[in-house]
Amino acid sequence: MLAGVMSAGLMSSPARAQRPDTTGFEITDPLVLRKCGGCHKTDSTNRVARLSYLRKTPEGWEASVRRMASLNSVKIDPAEARSIVKYFANRQGLAPAEVAPGRFETERRLVEYRYAADGQTERTCRACHSLGRVILQRRTKSEWELLIATHRGYYPGSDFQAFRRMAPPAPDSAPQPHPMDQAIGHLSRAFPLRTPEWTAWSATMRPAPLEGAWSLAGHEPGRGAFFGRMVISKVPGTDDEFTSRATYRYASGGALVTRDGRSVVYTGHQWRGRSTPAGMPPDSSMREVVSVEPGWQEMSGRWFRGGYDEFGMDVKLTRVSPGAAIAGVSPVGLRAGSRDVEVTVFGANLPRAATAASVDFGPGITVTRVVRSSPDEMVVRVNVDSSARTGQRDLFAGGASLRNAVVAYSRIDRIKVTPQSNMARAGGVRVPKMFAQFEAWGYVNGADGKPDTDDDLNVGTVPVRWGLEEYGVTFKDDDTQYVGALDQRGFFTPNVDGPNPARKGSRNNIGDVWVVATYTPEGANARALKGRSLLIVTVPLYMRWEPSRTAP
Amino acid sequence: MRHLKAINRKARTIDQLNTPATPDVHDQPDVVALQGNSGPRVPDGPHVPLGCSFVFAPGWEVDSSGSTAGLCQPVERDLYDCYVTCFWPIHVPDLLNHAPDWTNKCAAAQQDWRKIDLIFP
Incomplete structure (x- = not known):
C-alpha cells in the first residue's frame, strides 16, 4: 500500500540529485536536519526532500510532525517538536493575505x-x-x-x-481530465510554493512587537458583547512568546472575567495561545487563534473551547493609544419614544469627568445625565424622541468617536x-x-421596506x-422527541450517543x-415575530x- | 420533447425549470445565471454547515440531501465497514495505519459501543 508513496518519493529523488531543484527553501536548522534527515535527504543546495517544497500554517506543520511521530x-x-513547528512556521509559513481566506479553518468556525x-477540486477535497x-x-506541482x-x-x-470519475464523460463532450489531475493542475496554479505575497511578507517579517495595553471587544454567542483590556508582556528570553492578562466585562449582566494566557506568535502575525480564567479548572481554558494585522495596531480572531470547539467568542483587540477611543456601546438598539434608557459606552482613556453635553448620540437622542464615568466605561441615561428617525447614529464622546454606534428605530420588523x-x-x-448556541436578533427593514436587503438595520x-x-x-x-433539549437561553444540549432501543x-x-x-414586541396589539434556524x-x-486539541 | 406542451401548473413549472434561464443578473441571485443560455438551471445544493462531508450517499453527518434521515442507522451497525475499508477516514479510524486494533475490545459495535475508543492520531 505504501509502495506507491515510496516509489513516488524514490523516483523524484534521483531526478533532484541530477539537477538540483532550487525552487525550494534552504533548510539549515541542525535540529530539523537531525530529526528529519534520516528519511528526508538534503541535496547539494541545502534543499531537503519534500520539506523544502511546501508552506503551511503552524497547525499544518504540527499535524505533519505528529504524523511523523x-x-x-x-x-x-515535545520541546523539540515545538521548536521544529516554530522553525517551519516562520521560515515556510503563510503571509497574512494568504491566511485570510482560510481563517475559518484555524479559528474552527462552523x-x-x-x-x-474550481468546482471539481472542491468536490474532490x-x-x-x-x-x-x-x-x-x-x-510545488510535484509536491x-x-x-x-x-x-x-x-x-x-x-x-x-x-479520486475517481463519478461517471464517464458524455460521448460528444470535450476530453475531461481525471479528478486527481484536475485537482493537481488547479492547486499547483492557485497555491504555488512561491508567491508575491510571501516574498513581500518574508522580507518585512519580524517578531511582532505586541507588548503593552490593548483594548478588547468581542461577542460571545449566548452571552453577548463584552469589553475590556488585555495587557501583553513578553516572556523573558524570547521575542515571539507572550503572557497576557485579559480583563473584560459582559455588557449584559456585567459579569467580570479575568483570563491569564500564554501564547506564541508564529510568522510574525499568527497568535496561538491558551488562556484560563482566574480560579477556574483547566478544562475551562480556551485556545486563542488570533491574527495580528500588519502594522501591529489591531488583532482579531476567535477564542474557543469545548469537545468540538463549539464554545467560542469573536475577539478584536486594538492597541491603546494615548487618546480616547470608543470600542462599543450597549445596548445598540434605542427605540423611539423610550425614556431614561441606561446606555454604557465602552472604550479606553475616556474622560473621568464627562458631562451630558459632551456625549453626543446625534439627532433625536438626548443624554440626560452621566451616571458614572471612568477611563474604560461611561454610563449615561438617554431619552429617545418619539419622532426620532430610524437609522444608525455615530457617537461622539470625550473627544473620541464611533461610526454607527447605535440604531434608533420605531419598530422591529423581523427577527433572525x-x-x-x-x-x-x-x-x-x-x-x-x-452543543449548539443560538441567538435571536431584531431587524428593521430599512428605507426600502424589504427584508434581507443591504439597508436592513440590526438592533441587537x-x-x-x-x-x-x-x-x-x-x-x-x-426527531424532536429524541435529539435533545433547547433551553430558554437558546442553548441546545444533544441527547446521548449510542443506539436508542x-x-x-x-x-x-x-x-x-x-x-x-418567537418574539413578542412591546405594545398591546403587536403581532408575534418568528425566526428559525435549521439544526x-x-x-x-x-x-x-x-x-491543537491535545496541545498544551 | 419540443412537440409536448405543458397544460397544467406542475408541467409548466417543470418546463420553466428546463427552459434556459434569461441572463438577467438582477433577477438571478447567483452566478449560475451569468452562465447564459447553456443548459437547465442548476438548483442550489442543500444548506449544510462546515465540517459535513455530504458528497456520498449516505454521507457521514448528512446524506446527499443535507438531512440525517438517509444515514446508516444506528451508526454503530455500519461502523466497522467504515473502519476496515477506510471508508470515512476523517470520521472513523482506519485499520491500516492509525488504529489497527480499534475493534479488539468490541466484537459487535452495536452491543459493545461503550468500549469504542476515541482516536487522536
Missing part, C-alpha cells in the same frame, strides 16, 4: 464555505475534509502530486470515493436566528457532546421564547429540527484530527 516512528520530545475557483485545509497550504499519492497510500478508499444553520452531535457516554439581540419544531423529512418524523430500528438520537424563536443533530466523530 505516530506513523513513521520518529522519536521526538461556516458554510463554498470554494468558487471536500468529500472527506474542509477546503480550509487545502487553501492554507502552498506547494501537490505527492500529497495526492500520500492520500492514496494511507487511505486506499479515497481512490473509490473522491443565528447561526442560520447549525450542527450538534450526540454524545456524553463514550464521546463528547457537541432580542428576548425570545425558544422551541424545537419538526423539520419534516420522513413519514411520521419524530426506544426508536424504531434502534436508531441513534439524531435528526433534523427547526430551532424556532442538524448528528453522529459523533471517532477520530479527532485537530492537533
Whole structure:
C-alpha cells in the first residue's frame, strides 16, 4: 500500500540529485536536519526532500510532525517538536493575505464555505475534509502530486470515493481530465510554493512587537458583547512568546472575567495561545487563534473551547493609544419614544469627568445625565424622541468617536436566528457532546421596506421564547422527541450517543429540527415575530484530527 | 420533447425549470445565471454547515440531501465497514495505519459501543 508513496518519493529523488531543484527553501536548522534527515535527504543546495517544497500554517506543520511521530516512528520530545513547528512556521509559513481566506479553518468556525475557483477540486477535497485545509497550504506541482499519492497510500478508499470519475464523460463532450489531475493542475496554479505575497511578507517579517495595553471587544454567542483590556508582556528570553492578562466585562449582566494566557506568535502575525480564567479548572481554558494585522495596531480572531470547539467568542483587540477611543456601546438598539434608557459606552482613556453635553448620540437622542464615568466605561441615561428617525447614529464622546454606534428605530420588523444553520452531535457516554448556541436578533427593514436587503438595520439581540419544531423529512418524523433539549437561553444540549432501543430500528438520537424563536414586541396589539434556524443533530466523530486539541 | 406542451401548473413549472434561464443578473441571485443560455438551471445544493462531508450517499453527518434521515442507522451497525475499508477516514479510524486494533475490545459495535475508543492520531 505504501509502495506507491515510496516509489513516488524514490523516483523524484534521483531526478533532484541530477539537477538540483532550487525552487525550494534552504533548510539549515541542525535540529530539523537531525530529526528529519534520516528519511528526508538534503541535496547539494541545502534543499531537503519534500520539506523544502511546501508552506503551511503552524497547525499544518504540527499535524505533519505528529504524523511523523505516530506513523513513521520518529522519536521526538515535545520541546523539540515545538521548536521544529516554530522553525517551519516562520521560515515556510503563510503571509497574512494568504491566511485570510482560510481563517475559518484555524479559528474552527462552523461556516458554510463554498470554494468558487474550481468546482471539481472542491468536490474532490471536500468529500472527506474542509477546503480550509487545502487553501492554507502552498506547494510545488510535484509536491501537490505527492500529497495526492500520500492520500492514496494511507487511505486506499479515497481512490473509490473522491479520486475517481463519478461517471464517464458524455460521448460528444470535450476530453475531461481525471479528478486527481484536475485537482493537481488547479492547486499547483492557485497555491504555488512561491508567491508575491510571501516574498513581500518574508522580507518585512519580524517578531511582532505586541507588548503593552490593548483594548478588547468581542461577542460571545449566548452571552453577548463584552469589553475590556488585555495587557501583553513578553516572556523573558524570547521575542515571539507572550503572557497576557485579559480583563473584560459582559455588557449584559456585567459579569467580570479575568483570563491569564500564554501564547506564541508564529510568522510574525499568527497568535496561538491558551488562556484560563482566574480560579477556574483547566478544562475551562480556551485556545486563542488570533491574527495580528500588519502594522501591529489591531488583532482579531476567535477564542474557543469545548469537545468540538463549539464554545467560542469573536475577539478584536486594538492597541491603546494615548487618546480616547470608543470600542462599543450597549445596548445598540434605542427605540423611539423610550425614556431614561441606561446606555454604557465602552472604550479606553475616556474622560473621568464627562458631562451630558459632551456625549453626543446625534439627532433625536438626548443624554440626560452621566451616571458614572471612568477611563474604560461611561454610563449615561438617554431619552429617545418619539419622532426620532430610524437609522444608525455615530457617537461622539470625550473627544473620541464611533461610526454607527447605535440604531434608533420605531419598530422591529423581523427577527433572525443565528447561526442560520447549525450542527450538534450526540454524545456524553463514550464521546463528547457537541452543543449548539443560538441567538435571536431584531431587524428593521430599512428605507426600502424589504427584508434581507443591504439597508436592513440590526438592533441587537432580542428576548425570545425558544422551541424545537419538526423539520419534516420522513413519514411520521419524530426527531424532536429524541435529539435533545433547547433551553430558554437558546442553548441546545444533544441527547446521548449510542443506539436508542426506544426508536424504531434502534436508531441513534439524531435528526433534523427547526430551532424556532418567537418574539413578542412591546405594545398591546403587536403581532408575534418568528425566526428559525435549521439544526442538524448528528453522529459523533471517532477520530479527532485537530492537533491543537491535545496541545498544551 | 419540443412537440409536448405543458397544460397544467406542475408541467409548466417543470418546463420553466428546463427552459434556459434569461441572463438577467438582477433577477438571478447567483452566478449560475451569468452562465447564459447553456443548459437547465442548476438548483442550489442543500444548506449544510462546515465540517459535513455530504458528497456520498449516505454521507457521514448528512446524506446527499443535507438531512440525517438517509444515514446508516444506528451508526454503530455500519461502523466497522467504515473502519476496515477506510471508508470515512476523517470520521472513523482506519485499520491500516492509525488504529489497527480499534475493534479488539468490541466484537459487535452495536452491543459493545461503550468500549469504542476515541482516536487522536
